[in-house]
Structures are given as structure tokens and as C-alpha cells.
Amino acid sequence: MTKEQRLQKRYSAEKRFKWYGIISICMALLFVALLVTKVLSEGTSAFVKSTIEIKLNFDQTALNLPEKPTTEDLNAIDFYSFAIDQILKTYPTSNRDEEKELIKLFTTDFEFEVKDFFLANTNLLNQTVSFKITASSDLDQLHKGNYAKNISEDRRKISNYQLKIYDHFIQNNKITKVFNVYFFTNGDSRNPEIAGIGGAMLGSFFSILVCLIISFPIALLAAVYLEEFAPKNKFTDFIEININNLAAVPSIVFGLLGLGILLNVFELPRSTSLVGGITLALMTLPRIIIPCRASLKAVPPSIREAALAVGASKVQSVIHHVVPLAMPGTLSGTIIGLAQALGETAPLLLIGMVAFVVQVPANPLDPSASLPIQVYLWSESAERGFVEKTSATIMILLGFLIIMNSIAVYARQKFEKKWI
Template sequence: MNGAASQEQVLERVRASLGRRYRQERRFRLYGLASALLGLMFVGLIFGTIISNGYTAFWQTQVLIDVYFDPAVIDPGGGRDPLELARADYNRLARAALTELFPDVRARRDRRSLNRLLSSGAAYQLRDMVLAEPELIGKHRAVWVPADDEVDMVVKGYIDRSLPEKSRRVKDRQLAWIDRLADAGRLERHFNAAFFESGDSREPELAGIGGAALGSFYMLLVTLVLSFPLGVAAAVYLEEFAPRNRWVDLIEVNINNLAAVPSIVFGLLGLAVFINFLGMPRSAPVVGGLVLTLMTLPTIIIASRAALKSVPPSVREAALGVGASQMQMVLHHVVPLALPGMLTGTIIGMARALGESAPLLMIGMVAFIVELPGSPFEPATALPVQIYLWADSPERAFVERTSAAIIVLLAFLLLMNGAAIWLRKRFERRW
């Protein structure tokens, strides 16, 4: 009788607490959901900010001017000597063309601020045109030339016109001129090819990621050529040949620890060993490639070993059974079967290497470099380092360009990771 009563009591208590417990359950579940959503929100926020800041950089405002290729300016001697032609003052042509459009602007100061609407790249463009086609001299030609980055910002609507004139870099008078140009149909946004082709520049409208992308390409090439064979070889040895002893244990511990060493420490290694001890050139992609090789090797080795492990022992036994030597068994049967997994690991390692910048700062790949590198031994920067450099620049136009460079970098990373996933899906085998 006592038991029945206590049972009743227990049930009572359980029932009474049930509502609270269910509420707790729901709350807990909600926390989990909220965390997952928060994480997703961060993904969206980062991508949203970068893309909304950067997509406009793929277009660049250009101005249509009617240039008179004045022989008196370009080639006073009349000899058509290319050296002479290259040295002429093309700025004057561009300025003259602009003055023609605004005959009412007279005062020196006004003229100067009018000239500031054009990029200094306009002169280079005119020079290249003349050098490519000397017959232009003495003729009139309508030319689209890049506008100054401030004009670009106004056209893209990044500059708030309602601000007082003093806190704007573009003055009221210039705004009026820009509007006049736009009304006359002489202001258009064109695809910004210079952004993809040229190297760094102090002028945002002339700066591009071409040099940095090429530097990254050379670096990844060096890294791939070194780290894939070395990584696969090391993995094959450790997985298939290595005896179980202290030495091999030491190697394994080392690989696991190296995978977690901060990347900047690899940069210190590169600075001390490659540059100061071996006397390799500073800022060269080949040194960057070497450092990144050491950094990605552990990743590749670990992935390759996992791929080798997944090949069933029956394959090995069958090969040995028909008389293959151990080396033949590994090279003819095991490695080909494990190759997709190894490639996947390598691509992921490469993607990480592409996004890495801290060690590159250590080995001097942060220089301001205008020329495109012609080989892995010439000074260059890399894409992430270019982003870091531009992020420090005060001009509004560089904010846009930094974001655009990030978009390009992320696109490459997405492509590489996508390739890795495709490779895994395509060749994955369940034994």
C-alpha cells in the first residue's frame, strides 16, 4: 500500500516537472539551431560584404575625348623615331582634348582641377596607340580613356554629394563637369580589363591583380611540382615499406606536429634558411613556393596515407600472389587505386597554399611591384598579399579593388575545392 502511494507520488512529480523539462528541451534545441544559423549568417555576412563592396570594380569609368595627335607635340623633329615618340608629352594631348570640351574653363586653377578628372593612365594609353600606329600622328581620333578614380567613385555613387564641399575630395565644380560629361554621353562604364592585366599601381584606376595572380601562379607551380611527388613518395614509404621502429614513429609524430605549426613560423624558417643561409633572392616566388611546399607537405602526406589505407589488402595479396615484387605491387596496383584520393588531398593543400599570406610577408613578398614577373625568380607578390597591401591604402577606390581581388581569390578557391569534391565523387570507390 505504501509502494502504491509512493509510485503515485513519483508519477505526480514526474508529470509536474514534465512541462518544464519539455520547455528546456525546446530551448536547448533552439540554442543549437540558433548557433547553426549564426554560423551560416557569418558566412552570408562575409560574402555579402565582400561581394557588395567589390563587384563594381569590374567596371571602370572611361571618358570619351577627341584627341588631336599633334605632330608639334609628339614628333617635333618629324623623324618618327620610336624612342622620340615614346618620350613625348602625351599628357598635353589629353589635356588639350579636355580643354576643347570645356572651352569656358580658363583660370589656371580650374584647368588644373579639370585635368584631374583624367587618369594619368590616359597619357600611357595615347602613347601606346601612337607607338603601335605612327600614322595616327596629325589626325583626330575619338578615344575612350580611363577617368580618375575619384570620378569613378562619383559615377558609381560612392561619394555622397550632399556632404559639405570641404569634406569631399571631389569639389562642386568638378561634379558639375562630371555631370556635363555624363549628359553629353562621354562618360561610360567599360569592362575593367586593366584590373586583370596590370600590376600594382599607386593610382587605383591603373592598379590590377595581374602581377599578383601571376606571382601566385608561379608559387603554386613550384609548390605543386615539389610537394606532390615528395608527399606521395613519403606517404608510400610510411604506409607500405616502413618498418615499425622508433625512427618511423619519430617521422610520424613530426608530420602530425608540422601540420599544426603556425604558418608564420614557416615564414621564419624561409627567412633564416632560404634567404639568409642559402642566399636565395628576396621576394621571389620560388622561395615562396619552397616555403609553401614545406607547409603543405604534411597535409598531402596525411591525405595520401589515408588514401593508401583505403585500398583493401586483398589487392596487395593478389599482386604478391602472382609474383610481383613489393615495389611492383605498390606502383602497379596500390598507387593507381589511391591516386584520386591523393589528388584530392593535394588540391586541398594547394587551395590552402593559395590563400596563405603570413609566411610570404616574412620572405619579402610584400613589395610594391608594378611589373609583371617573367619567371619564378623575379620579384613578385601573391594574391592574398596584394589584398593585404591594398587594404592599407586610404583611397576609397582601393576598398572596391581589395574586395574585387578577394572575389577573384575566393572564386579560385571555390574552383579548386569544387574540383576536389568532384574528383572524390567521381572516383570514390567502396570496397
């Protein structure tokens, strides 16, 4: 082989290598694109819901109210019967079965929607107003085109009679799509049209808060001690190895720890975000210590020596100079650790957070689910309405992760000092 040939061969090897790299990146991007398009195409429709406009006539006699109603009277109104009467006026029905089918086109919560609306606007007494009631999930799915209409009736969730009512509503422009507030404010529900991620979001928030409060100070102190104060000997080496090992331990193991110690020994309440947060903190701790140590190590020794030279004590040099300079790296490490904790399901499985919780938690001691768990629970549900909700929840979760990771990257780039 001549010199030129060998050179040529090395050049082409380099070119090939470059292409391998480009192909790998393309593959990775392709997978991400697939995931995102699937989630987006399935999930975006969950942010709007179908509503049916009906006329509400808050007639004093129909509501069974005395001349001058007190607040007690207002609260005692039978809104269930009232709402049903108003709903039945929207379409002529001839028998009980038809009435039932008509009512089934509206959300099961219609009574509460009417009640909340009226109690907030009591001045509407004796007036007729048009009001948008949330449609049932089946009608919602039909309106969004997720149900086929051209198959035989016994294969459909919507009967022929209900289709007729639907067409009637459509002709009169009664059905409109509005932004789905419930999705963000409500807790879980078995009725897809009123199910929301409000409870799960708060549950995740409380867990992450508890996780941050516990893991950040401990991790920072551990890292500072190991990096700045601890003597270098076999014992500290042993600790270091173990911290690295802990960071790689599968998260489910921490769930078992939480179950065994927090629930069984300390008898903390099951299914709460407090226990979830502590369990996640155990998991996150080593994952924060490692970047903290790395960023402390990156502070040049000249800083410490300069502080010591002008008479600062060891503690002063560390607290006044080293730790503040290492803060950007420490914070970004913490945020990335928390982002991992946010997406974690396995440890929460064992401490009972995979649960059906309707009430939105008010504090970390209330039972709650979390965002990834909500995804899991809904993906298991039979009702078609939950398919889009599952994808929409994934979108929200991904959104939070992107925000947290961007803050981490931004903080690092903006505040990190470059040492030359």
C-alpha cells in the same frame, strides 16, 4: 516517473538535439552570408571603371611629325603635351588652376593610354577619333556614388569646379562605364584607377606551382614509404607523431624557417615567388602526407596480396596497383593542401613578399606579391578607390578557392573506388 513519461522525455531530448544542430548550421550560414554580401556589395563595382570620351585629333603638325614618319619618329612623339592639349579642349578653362583641376579628372596614365592607342593604330594619322580615357579614381568614385556631393567643398575630394565639369560630361553622355581590364592585367599601383591584381595573381600562380612541384612528389614518396615499406617500430611511430605535429605548426613558423635558411643561408633573392613557393611547400608537405597515407591505407590488402601472388615484386605491386588506386584521395588531399597555401599570408610576410611590386612578374625569380597579400596591402591604403578593389580581390581569391575545392571533391567522388 512512469515508462511513458520517460519515453516522452527521451523523445523531446532527441528533438531538442536536432534543433541545436539546425541552429548551428543556420548560424554558420548566416556568417557566410554576411561575409559574402559585404564583399559583393563593396566589390562588384571594381570590375567596371568610368571612362571619359574625348576627341583625339592626330594632326601631323600637332604631333610634330615629318612628312613620312619613321617608327623612331612615332616613338619620339611627346604624347604628354599632346594628350593634355586634347584634354583641355573638352571643357573651357580660364586659368592654370582650372586646367589642373580638369586634368586631375583623368587618370595619371592618360599619356600612356593615348600613346598605346596611337602606336597600335598609326593609320589614324591626320584623323579625328573619339577615344575613351580612364577617369581618375576620384571621378570614378563620384560616378559610382561613393562620394557624397551635398557636403561643403572643403570636405570633398572633388571641388565645386570639378563637379561642374562632371555635370557637363554627364549631360553630354561623355562618361561611360566599361569592363575594367586593368584590374586583371596590371600590377599594383598607388593610383587606384590603374591598380590591378595581374601581378599578384601571377605571383600566387608561381608560388603554388613551385609549391606543387616540390611538395607533391616528396609527400607522395614519404607517404608510400611510411605506409607500404617502413617497418612498424618506435622510430616510425616517432616520425608519424612529428608529421602530425608539423601539420599543426602555425604557418608563421615556416616563414621564419624560410627567412633563416632560404634567405640567410642560401641567399635566394628576397620577395620572389620561388622562395614563397618553397616556404609554402614546407608548410604544405605534412598536410599532404597525411591524406596521402590515409588514402593508401584505404586500399584493401587483397589488392597487394593478389599482385604478390601472381609474382609481382613489392615495388611493382605498390606502383602498378596501390598508388593508382589511391590517386583520387591523394590528389584531392594535394589540392586542398594547395588551396590552404594559396590563402596563406603569414609565412610570406617574413620572406619579404609583402611588397609594393608594380612590374608583373615574368618568372618565379621576379619580385612579386600574392593575392592575400594584395588584399592586405590595399586594405591599408588611404585612398577610397582601394576599398572596392580590396573586396574585389577577396572575391577573386574566394573564387579560386571554391574552384580548387570543388575539383578536389569532384575528383574524389568521381574516381574513388568503393570497396565492399
